[in-house]
Amino acid sequence: SITFPLDPEVVDEFSKLVENIVVVEEKGPIIEDQIKTILTDLVQDGKIKKEPSVWGKIFPKDADGFPEESGLTPSMVIERLGGLILEIGDPCAKYDEKKIHSELDLLTEIKAYGVLVPPRSPGFCAGCPHRETLSTVHSMRDQPEHKDIFAHGDIGCYSMSFLPPFGEMHNLTAMSLGGAAGSGMDPFVTNKQYALMGDSTFFWRGMTAISNSIKEGQDILYIILENKNTAMTGHQPTPESGHNIMGDKTTAQDIESIVRAMGQDQIYVRKMPPSNREKYMKELDKAFSMPGTKVVIADKECGITFHKRKRAERNKIIDKQGYIPRETFINISQEVCENCRECTKNTGCPGLTIIDTDYGEKIGIDQSTCVSDTYCTKIMACPSFEKVIVTRSKPPIPRVKKISLDNIPAPTRHEFSDTWSAFISGVGGMGVGVLSSTLARAGTKEGYTVKFNDKKGLAIRNGAVSAHINYAKGSAKISTIVPNGKADLLLGLDMLEAERSLVYASRARTTAVVNSSVIPTIPMLAGMMNYPADVEDNIRKHTNSDEYLSGRIGEISELFYGNKLFTNIILLGMAFQRGLIPVSEKNLLEAIMETVSPSQRARNAEAFELGRKFAAEPEYLEFKNIVADNKILRLFGAKESYIELLARKSDTIAHSYWMWWKGEHTAEEYRTMVEYTVAKMNLDEETNRNLARRVYDMIMWGGLDYARKYVDRVLEVFAVDQPEKNYAATKAAILNLAKVSLIKDEIYTPLLLTDDEKLERDKVRYNIDEENGDRITYEHINRPEFEVFGRQLRFNLPQWLAHNWLMNIFKHAKFTRGILTRWGWHKKELGFRDWYSDQVIGFFLQTAPTNYELALRALRVINDPYRPNEFAVTGFREVIYPKMDKARKDFEQLIGSSPPLPEIPVLVS
Ligand code: SF4
Ligand code: SF4
Incomplete structure (x- = not known):
């Protein structure tokens, strides 16, 4: 590395020693251009006869050099630098040609994987109050007068509004500039507009945007999302919290009073919780219909802080008496659910999940993620939702057999010569950070040089998160980033994310230990795409398949501990037992204890041993060998004959x-x-x-x-x-x-x-x-x-x-x-039934002998064209009626009485 600006004398000396100078530089060619300028001056001044060639952004024969956009990774540098060295063949340079070829071959092999992985964008947490605002405004667009409202926004958790399923932010500007974007647009459009603004943003500079809107007489609704936290950056206090960063009491500044003061009581201001969907919708409707600047303050605490407190209270009760006497859960009756996805499309809540039933896919509740805030029930799209009230007078009977964790044999450790790397991938909230901190601590205790890197930011809200951990012995060099194909261990807390990380894996070097429980993405939940069938095969194919180890650890953690939170430590135990983590048991256990909270140490230590047991005796990864009662097996997809x-x-x-x-x-x-x-x-x-x-x-x-x-x-x-x-x-x-x-x-x-x-x-x-x-x-x-x-x-x-x-x-x-029925009750559904039985099946019976394919396609007119065992005509009342009409129209087209229905397009993978 070098300093900027460069010392011309250093360049002068250096240029006399070499024929080629390679500048490895991120972003624009700042150093490169400076070197070139200095060299030109040196030639002009006669200090050097010939300037060496300088390679940076452009390589010989106009080939692309180091990219100007994004950053550099070790693999990118290896690839470009390796190719350049072979190309220029500088006789002064000492290099191992065989080694360069082997590195380049590895990178070529990785590029050829060609694995396409569906994106996993972040999403609002279960229990997030922002969901209540976005879902409400999004649903209001069904009404013609609200269809074309412009939505502005800026930086905060609510930036995720532009992502599926809401798409409720048409522009995303710098912090507090959502309102300014609205102001700029106002003179030129007649559309109604709203700007989302967080409470911290309000105090940061957002209030000046509101002040300006009032001054300009702008027609805009500000929705201030007051969750009483600077939530995105780690729950720091806001000026409204009434305490400073040290926790000392300070004067709380009230957003509502400030806004009212700015508007001198001449603008519409309303503060209310967004949870009552119907009331909130009416309020927003009223605000939109008024001219001028309006402010609605959606007042509800951040779901993370609120539910963290609730969880702590719950854990306290369990610690004291071993059970919760009365608890309410949200449940979806899979028999009643129609898989119409109205609930997932209107909430995007990760507490909802896709389940496989004898009636095809249905929506269920992920008990580990759902916080029972009941928001999905307020969509009122179907009668499948219910509150389940569980009362107990004693601790519940364990759902698993007692498994002895004594005498687990010591693992045979896979030693390494210079460097060791692990890549951890998962979904926000699964504890990727806990694992990377643990491995970093354990590696340091073991005496290695350790470098690691965690992906943070918005991704931790249910998005794809990952961590790189690198150990080096002696003077071996490591980066914070695992070079492509060089991970010794791929720890996949989520299968899809493990597949996405395959660029760091290779058959020759990587062993994967993976949680194969399926965690759908938000677009999958909303029915916009399906979970690919070949995820696990791809992971096996591009790692050392002989040592591959996986299990539905999420569900196993749920069985043992009542939630999926221990998936990470169980997986760590599995990898350790297979000798894949080059640290001692003592150092690793100490590192776990230092990383997790004191109240969770005992359970984490047990989860680690459980993971070791699973690796030592993999038959325990099968549900039938761990559940206390075989009835439980059906919950995990076991089918009866x-x-x-x-x-x-x-x-x-x-x-x-x-x-x-x-x-x-x-x-x-x-x-x-x-x-x-x-x-x-x-x-x-x-x-x-x-x-x-x-x-x-x-x-x-x-x-x-x-x-x-x-x-x-x-x-x-x-x-x-x-x-x-x-x-x-x-x-x-x-x-x-x-x-x-x-x-x-x-x-x-x-x-x-x-x-x-x-x-x-x-x-x-x-x-x-x-x-x-x-x-x-x-x-x-x-x-x-x-x-x-x-x-x-x-x-x-x-x-x-x-x-x-x-x-x-x-x-x-x-x-x-x-x-x-005689009075017209459910006449549409009854008519549809009779139409299908008489006309559609009738058509099939007539046509099958001469044109089977057409007859079958007609029979499947109510199915998803790409998944014939799933239905397209689903839902209740207003949700299903348009789908029924479409099916009837499609049928008419198919049988030729109106313009022909096109062939089902082939999906390009
Ligand atoms: S019927 Fe539709 S809205 Fe109701 S639970 Fe099922 S998918 Fe959700
Ligand atoms: S009740 Fe529904 S919306 Fe609320 S957290 Fe659970 S699944 Fe999500």
Whole structure:
């Protein structure tokens, strides 16, 4: 490295020794240009005869040199410098040509991986109050008068507003300049405008923007997001906090009073919490409709500080008595969920997740991330949401077997000669920073030179985060960045992020230890893209596959500790036990203890040993070997066989008290109907299971006759189906006809919400053992709708009514369906069912013998074109109606009575 500006005498001396000068410089050619100028002067002054060639931004033959944009990495320098040395072949330079070739070959190999990884942009935390503002404004755009509102913003957590799913920031300027952008635009546009402003930004310079808007008579709404923190940079106090950075009391400055003073009571100012979505929407609507400058202060504490306090209180109670006596969770009934993604699109909350069910993908709650602030329930897009209230009088029974952590054999340590590198990748909040600090501390204790680098900033809010750790022995040189392909260990806290980090890995050098639990990105949650199927294969392919180690550690951590927070330390234990971390057990354990908070030391020490156990005896990575009760396995995706399902569902029907004396008979009929159909079709296990499950559902919806009609129609499809097409149409008919027939009306939905299978699953999920004194109760979040004499009656079910006892009454009111239907109740859904059964399946039956592909495409007109087992026509009421209309239109186009529907475009990967 050299100083700036350069000393011409140094350049003079240096230029006499060499023929080529290479300037390795980030950004613009500052040093390079100075050297060139000095050299030219030296030639002119006759001090040197010939100036050496200078290579920096441009290499010989006009090739690209070191880039001017972004920064440099060790690999980039190796690649450019290595190529340059070979190209110019300077005889004065001593270099190892073989070594350069091997380094360049490695970089070429890495470039050829060609792995495309979906982006993981950061997003608002679970419980973040900003979500409540953005979701509300975003939904208001559905109204024509709010469609074209301009949104300005600047720097803070709320900068993430421009990202999916909201896209609510049309320009992002420097801190506090959102309002200024609005001011500049105001004279030229007639659109309504709003500017988002954080509370710290308000005090930084934001208040001058508001003052200017008032002065200019600008038509703009300022939404001040008052979360009582400088949240993005680490929760420093704001002038409103009433204390200084040392924690001493100071005068609290009140934003509302300041704004009112600026406006001299002549501008509209309103302060309110954003949590009551309906009220808040009305308030914003009112503010937008007024002319001039308006200020709405969204007053709610940062979710991180609020829930950290709550967690600490919770941990205190657990430490004292071993359990929480009463706790409320938010749950989504997977039976009722339609996978319409309205909740994910309108909240982007990472507390929501995608789950795999017998009915395809559904949305569920990630119990480790959700903070039960109920915001997703306020979207009111469906009746799937419910509050689950768990009460206990004793500590819950552990869900895992007792595993002995004694006598784990000492690992065989993989030694290294000069340098050792690890790359850690994960998602914000998973503890990547804890691991990098631990490894840095442990390496220092071991006597190595340690350099490390953490990716921080907005990414820590659910985005992709990573850390580089490098150890060196003696005089070996290391950077803070792991050179491409040179990681000895790839520690993947998240599988997708491990795949994204493959540039640091190579087959020859890297061993990957990975948490294979799936963590979807926000665009995936919102249904904008899918989780790729080949992630784990790619990681294996580009690392040392013989030593690759993975497991669903997130879920395992949840089973042992009730949340996923210990995933990082379990993985560390696994890597250590495989000898992949070149430090002693003592140093590593000490480093963990120094890094984690004192109250969590014991649990982290145990999690580390647990990880070691998993690596020493990998059979423990299988859920079946650790769960205390096999029922738990179904929560983790274990499927029961067709025979088991048939027996269980028959038993449910036989013992349904509300079937009265008909239970046994109905169960017998059910079994016969399914067995007859299965025997006749003789298809695969999965199809048999799908059929058995749906025939049960049909009986529950409309009785035996309804189920018989369904089975008969499926058999008609089967009769013209083709074995060489793998009976694709029959399989589609089983799923699709059930989907359109099982209308989730105000009778069937309560039945689903109180179905035995669901209740049993919830008991397992919330670890309820009635013999242990545990209880579970429900409060459903439901907005039933009835159509009486052509008039729609829709109302929010009051809390005191929204319990299982009322659901049990509703589900027995099947007799009302006939009357209500005559009055027009759910006529769109019923019409759609009949249309699908009569016209679509009718078309298939007619067309399949001559044009099977067209007939099958028609049958799948309600499915996702790229994933035929998933539905495109999903949701409730206003959400599903346009999709039904589209399906009908697509069908008309397909069968040729209107312009032809184009081919399904091929997706480019
Ligand atoms: S039905 Fe739609 S809104 Fe309701 S939980 Fe499922 S995906 Fe979310
Ligand atoms: S209740 Fe819903 S919005 Fe709130 S944290 Fe949980 S999943 Fe997210």
